[in-house]
Amino acid sequence: MSAALGTRITLAKGLNHGLRKAMELDDKVLIMGEDVGKLGGVFRITDGLQKDFGEDRVIDSPLAESGIVGTAVGLAMRGYRPVVEIQFDGFVYPAYDQIVCQVAKIHYRSRGKTKMPIVIRIPYGGGIGAVEHHSESPEAQFAHTPGLKVVTCSNPVDGYWMIQQAIACDDPVVFLEPKRQYHADKADLDESAIPDPLFSSRVVRRGSDATVLAYGPTVRTAMKAAEAASGEGRSLEVIDLRTLSPLDLAPVYDSVRRTGRAIVVHEAHVNLGVGSEVAARISEECFYSLEAPVLRVGGFDTPYPASRIEEDFLPDLDRVLDAVDRSLQF
Amino acid sequence: MDSPAEPTGTALAEVFGAAGPSQGDGGPDLIQLLTPEGERLHRDDFDLDFSAEQLRGFYRDMVLTRRIDVEATALQRHGELGLWAQLLGQEAAQIGAARALRPQDYVFPTYREHGVAYVRGVDPLKLLGMFRGVDHGSWDPAEFNFAQYTIVIGAQTLHATGYAMGMQRDGVVGTGDPARDAAVVAHFGDGASSQGDVNEAFIFAASYNAPVVFFCQNNQWAISEPFERQSRVPLFQRAAGFGFPGVRVDGNDVMATYAVMQAALQHARDGQGPMLVEAFTYRMGAHTTTDDPTRYRLNEELERWKLKDPIARVEAYLRRNGLVADGFLEDVAAEADALGHTLREGCKALPDPTPLSMFDHVYDELPDELVAQREGFADYLASFEGASA
Numbered sequence: 234m235s236a237a238l239g240t241r242i243t244l245a246k247g248l249n250h251g252l253r254k255a256m257e258l259d260d261k262v263l264i265m266g267e268d269v270g271k272l273g274g275v276f277r278i279t280d281g282l283q284k285d286f287g288e289d290r291v292i293d294s295p296l297a298e299s300g301i302v303g304t305a306v307g308l309a310m311r312g313y314r315p316v317v318e319i320q321f322d323g324f325v326y327p328a329y330d331q332i333v334c335q336v337a338k339i340h341y342r343s344r345g346k347t348k349m350p351i352v353i354r355i356p357y358g359g360g361i362g363a364v365e366h367h368s369e370s371p372e373a374q375f376a377h378t379p380g381l382k383v384v385t386c387s388n389p390v391d392g393y394w395m396i397q398q399a400i401a402c403d404d405p406v407v408f409l410e411p412k413r414q415y416h417a418d419k420a421d422l423d424e425s426a427i428p429d430p431l432f433s434s435r436v437v438r439r440g441s442d443a444t445v446l447a448y449g450p451t452v453r454t455a456m457k458a459a460e461a462a463s464g465e466g467r468s469l470e471v472i473d474l475r476t477l478s479p480l481d482l483a484p485v486y487d488s489v490r491r492t493g494r495a496i497v498v499h500e501a502h503v504n505l506g507v508g509s510e511v512a513a514r515i516s517e518e519c520f521y522s523l524e525a526p527v528l529r530v531g532g533f534d535t536p537y538p539a540s541r542i543e544e545d546f547l548p549d550l551d552r553v554l555d556a557v558d559r560s561l562q563f
Numbered sequence: 564m565d566s567p568a569e570p571t572g573t574a575l576a577e578v579f580g581a582a583g584p585s586q587g588d589g590g591p592d593l594i595q596l597l598t599p600e601g602e603r604l605h606r607d608d609f610d611l612d613f614s615a616e617q618l619r620g621f622y623r624d625m626v627l628t629r630r631i632d633v634e635a636t637a638l639q640r641h642g643e644l645g646l647w648a649q650l651l652g653q654e655a656a657q658i659g660a661a662r663a664l665r666p667q668d669y670v671f672p673t674y675r676e677h678g679v680a681y682v683r684g685v686d687p688l689k690l691l692g693m694f695r696g697v698d699h700g701s702w703d704p705a706e707f708n709f710a711q712y713t714i715v716i717g718a719q720t721l722h723a724t725g726y727a728m729g730m731q732r733d734g735v736v737g738t739g740d741p742a743r744d745a746a747v748v749a750h751f752g753d754g755a756s757s758q759g760d761v762n763e764a765f766i767f768a769a770s771y772n773a774p775v776v777f778f779c780q781n782n783q784w785a786i787s788e789p790f791e792r793q794s795r796v797p798l799f800q801r802a803a804g805f806g807f808p809g810v811r812v813d814g815n816d817v818m819a820t821y822a823v824m825q826a827a828l829q830h831a832r833d834g835q836g837p838m839l840v841e842a843f844t845y846r847m848g849a850h851t852t853t854d855d856p857t858r859y860r861l862n863e864e865l866e867r868w869k870l871k872d873p874i875a876r877v878e879a880y881l882r883r884n885g886l887v888a889d890g891f892l893e894d895v896a897a898e899a900d901a902l903g904h905t906l907r908e909g910c911k912a913l914p915d916p917t918p919l920s921m922f923d924h925v926y927d928e929l930p931d932e933l934v935a936q937r938e939g940f941a942d943y944l945a946s947f948e949g950a951s952a
Contacts, residue, residue, distance in 0.1 A: 289732055295770050300721055300763035307671075307725020310710070311733070327759070334715050335722070342699040342711055345924040379925050403927040432930065479930030 242422050245415040247392035248278050250422075252316065255400040256286050262400055263308060265292045265301055266318030266354075275320055276356055276415050298328035305351050306335050314350045316400060321412075322357040323366025329374070336405045337380030349405045352396070356412035357385075358450040358500050359547055362540045369537055370449075370501035375407045376478040376510075383478040384431060385409035387452035389420040391475065394428035402431065409477075411450035418453070434481040436488065440470035443494035443557050446485060446511060448474040451498040451548060458553035469557065477507050485511070486518045493524035494560040498548050503531040525563035528556045589843040590797060592811050596818040599871040601879025609810075611822045615886045621662065621817045622877045623895045625654040628678035629874065630899040631687045632848075634906045635677075635694065639852040643910050644694045648675045652815070652847030655873030656780045658682065659820025660748060660842070663828055666708070667735070667745040671723035674712040675780075676750050683709040687902075688909045697913050716751075717758030720777065723749030724764045727773035727831075736774045737834025746774040746831035748824075754785025756801070757793045765805040765837070774831035776824065777802075777839045780814060782846035787859040802839035814842030815873040845871070918944065 242250070256262045264279055264286075270293035273280030283291035294301045298319060305315035319325045325332070332353065339349050359368030376383045382404050386392040392410070399406040429435060437452065438459050447455035452473045459469040470488050474480065489495045495515050497508035512527035530548045538546050589595075594609050632650050639647040650657065657678030664670065664682075672679055677690055685702045693700045693712060700711040713719035727747040730736055735745045755761050756779060768775050781798055783790050794801070802809025808830075812823040820842055827838040845868040849856050856865075881887045922929070922937040 295763070295766050297759075297763040297766065299760055300724075300767050303718065303721025303760060303763070304725030304728060304767050307722040307727070308729045309725075310704070310722065311726050311729025313729055313732070330715060331718065331721065331760075335713075335718055339711075340927060341924050343704065343924075344698065344701060345927070346703045346705065347711075348927055382926070382930075479932050 240421050241419040242389045242393070243416050243419055244386070244389045244392045244410070245276060245278055247389035247420075247422065248386075248396050248410065249280055249282075251393040251396035252279065253282060253285075255316075255397050256282065256290065259314065259400075260290075261312060262314045262316060263290050263292060264316050264318065265294050265305055267294055267296055267301070267320050269293060269318050274318060276412060278354075278410075278415070279318065298324055298326075299331050302328040302331040302336065302351075302353065306331065306339065306349070309349050309351050310347060314352075314400060316352045316354060319353060319355045321367045322355055322369040322371055325353075325355055325371060332375070332381070332407070333378045337378050340404070341380055348403050350400075350403050351405045352399045352402075352408050353405070354396075354408045354410060356415070357409045358411045358413055359537060359540075359543050360413040360450070362543070364540070365537070368540070368543065370499065370532065372407075372409055372477050372499075373501055373506050376507055381405055381407055381478060382432070382476070383407045383409065384476045385411070385449040386475070387411060387414070387447075387449055387473050388418070390422055393422055395431055395475070398428065398431035409449055413450050414453065432476040432479055432481060434472055434474045434476065434484050436470065436484055437473045438469065438471040440468040441492060442468045443496060443560055444470045444472060444485065444488040444492045445553065445557070446472050446474055446495060446497045446508075448477065448499065448507075450500055454548060454550060454553060455498055458550045458557070461550060462554060462557060467557065467561070474507075474511075480511065480514070482511070482514055482518070485515065489515055489519045490522040493522055495523075495527045496530060496553065496556045496560055497527065498530045498553055500532050500547055502534050503529045504534045506531055525560040528560055530556045589811060589813060592797070592799070593813050593843060594810060594819050594823055595813040595816050596822060597816045597876055597880060599815070599876050601876045601883055603880065609812075609819065609822045609826055611818070611825070613818060615881075615884075618818075618877060618881060618886065619891060621655075621658055621821070622874065622881060623898070624658040624662070624678070624682060625817065625874045625877065626895050626899050627902055628654045628658060628681055630903050631677050631681060631690070631906065634903045635691060636848070636852060638691065638907065638910050639694070644691060644852075645696045647694050647852045649846070649848030649851065650675050650677050652845045652868065652873070653780055653782055654678055655817035655877075656814035656820055656842040656844045659814075659817045660750075660778050660824045660840075663821050663824035664748065665741075665745070665828075667743070668828060668832075669708045669710070669723075669726055669730075669745065669747045670750070671710045671719040671726070671747065672712055672750045673716075673719065673752060673755070674714050675752075676712070679750070680707075680709060683707040685709055687906060688913070691906065691910045692913050695910060695913055697916055717755035717761040717764075720749040720751055720755070720761045720764035721767070723747045723775050724768045724773050727768065727775040728771055730774055731771070736832065744832035746776060746828045748776050748778050748828070750778050750780070752779065752785065753781040753783065753790050753793050753798065754788065755779075756798055765802070765807075765839075768837040769806045772834070772836040774834065775837050776827045776831055777837060778824070779839065779841045780844055781841050782814075782844050784846050784850070784856070784860065786850040786854060787856075789860075797841070799839055799841035807837045807839065809839035809841065811841045811843055814844030815871045815876070817873060817877060844873075
């Protein structure tokens with residue numbers, strides 16, 4: 234019943250096909266959320282799934298995020314594998330208590346007797362000209378919580394594989410999707426390929442002068458920056474972190490030991506962001522290899538601004554290159 | 564200084580009497596089968612024939628439940644428990660609700676359902692273990708169909724609703740097979756009724772017609788806040804606004820609670836959807852052992868409720884009807900003494916967990932970084948071994 238795949242897919246299509254595949258493989262997989270049924274979600278990620286799998290498996294929920302996640306907990310206790318869609322990043326907070334106090338802790342509380350195989354999908358990040366609460370990057374809130382795993386895809390092919398891997402994982406996974414990328418770039422999907430493990434980072438561009446660490450929406454920014462830098466004779470290595478909790482930093486340490494310089498790029502506020510943790514760990518592990526302090530480029534420590542100036546808030550190619558310059562000049 | 568939106572005391576009194584929405588004695592809608600004096604009442608609805616054996620069973624359950632509570636409170640006073648959440652006075656509500664369950668039903672408790680836990684077969688020592696601080700509750704929920712205690716107020720009502728939605732998908736609702744059809748009980752209190760999660764649980768359960776019985780023990784006090792702070796209307800009346808039936812039962816009457824819960828559970832198992840049962844009762848003890856009720860409520864209120872004691876009325880009924888022959892009461896008392904002894908000795912013997920066990924079960928698959936943190940801590944601990952004090 235798998236739909237025929239064009240070879241070139243968007244992230245939205247990759248996620249949609251990944252969800253479909255997971256539902257075909259395991260009839261305990263359920264999709265829950267606001268507007269995920271007939272509408273296919275406001276971003277159409279669940280398009281067509283209710284039609285093919287029915288209303289019992291693709292559940293349009295009342296408009297209450299805590300209710301969605303809280304009932305998913307009960308369904309997981311009953312042996313189901315709920316995939317919950319939070320409509321926008323800024324709307325996850327009504328469910329925050331259920332996520333950090335229940336989803337994250339029930340396996341621990343029960344000494345492993347009750348598993349919580351829940352995936353919480355959150356479209357995140359900015360750049361779509363939206364009103365308040367539709368452009369945020371809450372990853373650090375969840376990465377700081379023991380018991381949760383947090384991953385983010387940056388491209389269509391990863392979207393296809395990672396959502397299936399997250400659903401197959403017996404631990405709860407917060408799955409962050411860069412909404413600006415949903416319908417942007419297309420990529421070739423080879424369904425017969427063997428994907429990288431879910432909780433692994435990946436070097437996406439080789440380089441020797443500095444290491445740029447990015448994830449989700451900023452991978453594209455980092456790649457563009459590396460392209461621009463190469464025109465100026467600078468060779469940047471780019472790593473897509475992919476997993477934020479746990480972090481997979483072994484490839485990062487290998488890289489930084491070669492380049493001596495690291496710049497972390499994310500849309501989230503810099504203060505106490507994922508970049509702060511990455512910077513701390515690099516300085517612990519690569520102290521004698523570092524030629525410059527680890528630099529962070531991210532959203533300023535302001536609330537997400539009105540959208541007419543959001544591109545000034547978001548780290549762009551120039552701010553990444555500016556940080557590369559500062560690192561190289563140190 | 565006008566506040567037109569604020570109902571006046573007079574208006575409230577007109578609707579609910581001077582005592583407000585708690586209606587003092589529970590009001591005219593209170594379902595009761597056994598008066599505080601032990602007199603049997605009969606009704607057209609929610610009435611049942613109880614056998615003598617069944618009533619003696621209720622009595623025994625309630626005496627043993629009270630003993631668990633009293634021993635645990637004493638153990639806390641002796642420093643053996645960090646905390647205890649007392650249920651004194653709520654024995655009938657819990658035993659009535661628990662004895663109405665079938666094995667395939669599932670229960671989501673708060674942190675005060677010691678009587679329900681006991682009926683479901685959970686070793687009371689495991690309850691003590693949690694309040695002693697050796698674990699977060701070590702029973703296997705799947706073994707007893709009794710979830711772990713949930714401390715965040717009201718959070719478990721959503722879990723209960725989701726679990727009930729799972730039962731619907733598993734085809735164990737409304738089949739007509741009494742050994743198969745199942746329902747869920749979501750426990751919560753009057754304070755929790757103000758929580759968003761409880762109200763969302765009502766909405767989800769109504770929307771999906773989920774087989775869940777919302778069982779609220781309205782014990783009149785949310786720590787120091789009286790019921791009137793939580794609600795302007797009798798709690799059971801809220802159900803109508805969500806689109807399912809609600810009833811108020813005398814929570815100090817084990818017969819009425821059992822009868823109402825049996826009906827509510829069957830309603831849910833039959834696929835007719837959720838119900839709200841408000842068990843009107845009283846927290847005769849403190850909220851927990853850290854609380855001091857003398858700071859916020861009058862002793863005369865407690866004295867008034869003591870006259871409605873849930874155990875005394877069953878004993879009066881059994882005695883009056885000659886149902887306590889052959890040393891039954893003495894046997895139950897001896898059994899309670901033995902249970903108390905077991906709990907005292909067992910509690911003190913509960914082993915502390917090892918420091919390294921804090922890393923266990925954070926995840927189903929422990930990440931390398933957490934393994935490394937555990938190993939680092941193990942090395943650190945080992946570095947003290949053999950060192951002089």
